Amino acid sequence: MAHSINKLSTTQINKLARAGLHGDGGGLYLQITKGGVKSWLFRYMKNGQARGMGLGPLHTVSLAEARVSALAARKQLLDGIDPLDAKEQRRASTNAAAAKIKTFDECAEAYIEAHRSGWKNAKHGDQWVSTLDTYASPHFGSLAVSAIDTALIMKALEPIWREKTETASRVRGRIESVLDWATVRGHRTGENPARWKGHLDHLLPKRSKVQKVEHHAALPYADAPGFMSDLRKQDGISAKALELLILTATRTNEVLGARWGEFDLNEKIWTIPDDRMKAGKEHRVPLSKAALCILKMMKNHRQNDYVFAGQRENRPLSNMALLQLLKRMERGDLTAHGFRSTFRDWVGETTHYPREVAEAALAHLLKNKAEAAYARGDLFSKRAAMMQDWADYLGHGKRMVG
Template identity: 50%
Template sequence: MVFGRKRLDPITIKTLKPGRHADGGNLYLLVKPDGRKTWLFRYRDRITGKPRDAGLGPLADVNLTLAREKAHAMRLQLLDGVDPLTAKKERKETERAERAKRVTFSWCLDRFLAMNEAEWRNEKHRGQWRSTMTTYAAPLIPMFVADIETAHVVAALEPIWTTKTETATRVRQRIETVLSWATANRYRQGENPARWKGHIDQILPKPGKLKNVRHHPAVPYLDMHAFIIDLRERSGLSARVLEWQILTAVRPGEATGTQWDEIDMDAAVWTIPGERMKAGITHRIPLSRPALDLLRSLPRVGSFVFPGGKPKAPLSLAAGLNLMRDLRPGFVPHGLRSSFRDWCANTGVNRDVAERCLAHVVKDKSEAAYQRSDMLEPRKRVMTAWAKFIETLPRTGNVTNITKSTAKAS
């Protein structure tokens, strides 16, 4: 090939100043201000006419002879109507797709968890995510993620679908999430084989038709007065945390994790931050007089109202559970919320107010949009009435209707 200008040579290259120096045949040596030298193949895009530069590598790795060979190969591509940069990009995509075929589900799971674990509210949830996958999605763990099909997902779910339906449902959702992550990162292609609607729902029975809701054993609300008397006869934080849970109708973990800076004694309000709530939403609880009295009776040691045996840690859930097994065999602390809910139902408490007291989230989105208030004032009246009820020996068959009593008071 004939070149219309003097070509570069090894000696000339050593003395070149910063700038772009032509060798001919679209080949240039770019000398940077700091002295580094790199090869470029410059050509014009056949559609836009704009110049494009394809890097051929630094002079330290690509000598003059090799650079000319690379430039010659690119000129041949142009003669064949192939854009060198586009061809290079397509080749990289093909190589990436081939590498993706060797990426396992386990590898994707690890990277998905590493990226998302920080957003999850507590260590228990993070541990459950990984353990359920390694236990129940075990057949998928060693598989190449690009090879996973519907049959593989169903094979993992079927053994537990009818016996551990709730767990199986979570496992399916998590498999779907990991596979979606893999697709978004181009480690697999096509529809998600773990998707429910219009897919897995046509293969496996709907969970709602399988699972039997297991309610936590609840102390009858008419027995709550006797139960709280039994608790007050016991010393120690285990009894106090159960009493606190009864007076506030919270979950066991929310009760044991109570911190002093969440309590406003003057306003008589306990505010649990969203990261400690099951639904992830901040929850305010109006505190009755007995609840405030309980707080005042406790020594303030550290940040937790109910400190545990380990430094900077709350009382364990097992403490309240073990005491309850001793005082009321067959019942569990979580069932105390059901006791409160039963009392609400039998005393005419407005359903929405009762649900707010329990921090239950309204599942209907349109209904939830209208319920922006947390109903603190009506809940204050309910929690006061609840405290009064459990402080008083109930008369069988003569339970006061709170709706009527609060109406008279107002």
């Protein structure tokens, strides 16, 4: 009975070379292939059928370790558990758990793809990818999303919080959104370490305390007529686009992305759809005589559906076109967006038009609830008069009174 188990010795198993099964007792066997590869096998009967479960190769699993594994298997059989079935279930559970583990980068990619169609343009999705790749991924992109904690978030944000406050704030918000998504999808649990209120606001200074306010370079309104005179001497589509932008006090993307279907030249209205507006709300722009003149001129040279067609087929003029134009005019100190400030200063300092009329022209949402409730319409007729006065001022340099 003493020799029914533990029959083999370390010396024996090292010398054995004959292919086949060499029993140690208790169902444990040293298995040798024809090629001389040695491994451990536990054999047993289950419901009248012989079954075998590998316990690992000899070079990894020692004789003593194989005997421990065989003993554990025999105990499972006594408890009515099939050791091979139990091993396969453990492997399946491990694989399932591994499949559930997602890295931050994987979750970020999934989040972006899930929301991309709901964003206004492809550029927004590209910005998400770029900022997370630059500021989050180097710190924890390859880590399991469940392992991300406050220390890691701070490691990503602290170096840029003071110098790139606006960017850092956006990164924080995007990380928070990705982690919220991961929680809902079951990839992590607990509080979101990227949340601001009641958490990071105790660790980082408020944006208002450290952020440097950067304004778009704007032209003083007194110099606007002279600039417009110089602009009208420039050739090319970009000059016409910038002129329309100034006359309508609109944004670069709104002008360059303008399609002919948005214009009713007879009614003198340009209707910018909500999906092209920053505030996500449709905006009607009254067209002055000067603006209409530009549009009629462009229509005579229409190339595609865009008012200001670019060089690529069925694509608008590039965003860089206006900046390049300003550089050619030796006005690299200005930005196209800054002309909105020029217009706003002109309205506020030289006319009697109410503030809400000027804000409506700029498509700004009024923060004051009382003002917003009062100005329920878009004040179109008043804005039409104001924009004509603005065009007249730009053309003649005269001060207009609303």
